[in-house]
Amino acid sequence: MTKTTEARGSLPLPPGSFGLPLIGETVSFLRDRNFVNNRQKKYGPIFKTHIMGRPTVFMTGAEANRFILSSHMDRFSWREGWPDTFKELLGESLFLQEGAEHQRNRKLLMPAFHGKALGNYLSVMERMTQNYLQKWERLGSFTWFPEFKQLTFEIASFLLIGSEPGEETTQLSQWFTELTDGFFTVPLRWPWTTYGRALRARDRLLVHIEKAVLHRQQEPAQDALGLLVQSRDEEGNRLSMQELKVQALLMLFAGHETTTSMLTSFCMALAQHPDVWTRARAEQQKLAGDGSLTMEQIKQMTYLEQVLREVERLYPPVGGGFRCAIEPFEFNGYYVPKGWQITYRIPETHQDSRIFSQPEQFDPDRFK
Structure with missing residues (x-):
């Protein structure tokens, strides 16, 4: 009952x-x-x-x-x-x-994540992924999780705050790790504690994001941050600077943390099940074209979708x-x-x- x-x-x-x-x-x-x-x-x-x-x-x-x-x-x-720690940090x-607040802001965020916008992001994702594939080929042996974490953060930070891969992204990633370490911890605010470092990292990230927002307001673009800056609700109102900052911070979190885990589990599953790897690879070879990846090709990757759904089921x-x-x-x-x-x-x-x-x-x- x-x-x-x-x-x-x-x-x-x-x-x-x-x-x-x-x-x-x-x-x-x-x-x-x-x-x-x-x-x-x-x-x-x-x-x-x-x-x-x-x-x-x-x-x-x-x-x-x-x-x-x-x-x-x-x-x-x-x-x-x-938990209060999670709420304060995000x-x-x-x-x-x-x-109503959730519905209003969700509508304002949607233009940055609908089908056409996602299609525009593909070239960035493909370019950065190709760079990592070449890097992994040179390395020969490496650990998946930290590599995927770096890749997904570079993609998310480029699309959301315009940060090119390099020293700046490395610093942002370090701050982000300190931030997420504080989500579920004892909320002691001393500077040397996990939570104290998380609060400091959050403040530094928000300062950096504000600079990125100001830049996008001066130089509009069709990346995710640019679309968020331009988005308006039914009354013509835009997201405020504070709203843009916290929503971009959330998108950075949502855009790479769970994806890193998912991709790592995906590679582990393929290594453990060579028959699945063979079928998934055959589908990719069949769909591969001479040009850049398209959304239409992705929609045809039906077996890959099955594999990803099973990865999500067994290793959520x-x-x-x-x-x-x-x-x-x-x-x-x-x-x-x-x-x-x-x-x-x-x-x-x-x-x-x-x-x-x-x-x-x-x-x-x-x-x-």
Whole structure:
């Protein structure tokens, strides 16, 4: 049974432990990669804990995801669910906005990411990727993750803030790493702490982005930042300087962090499954032309899409997300109070044999 209610009745809270006074189980959550799995084995798919200063319920499985993200999504706050560290570092960006504000800014951002604009970005992506392919051929042996992280950041930073690959991009990437290191950490603001460094890195990135925005306002272009600067809503209003800065910062994060993980898992999967690699390569050879890559060619890469969907299923680049209960609710016999943080999970759902047959196997043909 899943429903919202104002009355707790005789329903119990989910099983689990709040851990130590004040800090709860935050240290274990941040350091133990098996934090969720260990507690699921002990308590089941729904359990309570206390992390990042808040009582939290982890809810796993397709039914839980549907409850949080679809059927009862209006009972949860997106913005209030995320830790304060995350909210402070990313600011009032689209990722943390809700309601009319979210809809308005989403429409303003869309011109930079619709089909025609994406087609215009292809030449940049292709040129930079070719440079890295030549570099990797010279190296012979290397580690995928840091290489992909550098490549995707260079592409994102060029399109979003006009930074050419080089020393400037290297410095920006270092600041960005310091920023993301602070998303889920203890919010101690001293300069030598992880969070203190994250705040300093955020400020430096925003200063750099502001310079890029001012440049684009003086010299319009059809890159992502140029389109954001030119975008207007129905009343003719544009994004303010502060809005442009925080939205560009968000796009830098969204544009390379998860893509890096996805590409690394993709290469690992191809190496482990040579038959899949052979089919994917054959499709690329068939579609390869003499000129530059086009969106029409990409649309014809049906087997590659199957492979990427299976990579995303078996190795999801995002483990889950946060919400906040804006009213008390019941779920599968448990009561969850108003104001508690809710965490939904993705990997466990993708491994559910009731949804995917033989879920542990890598099989792109399941997405034919």
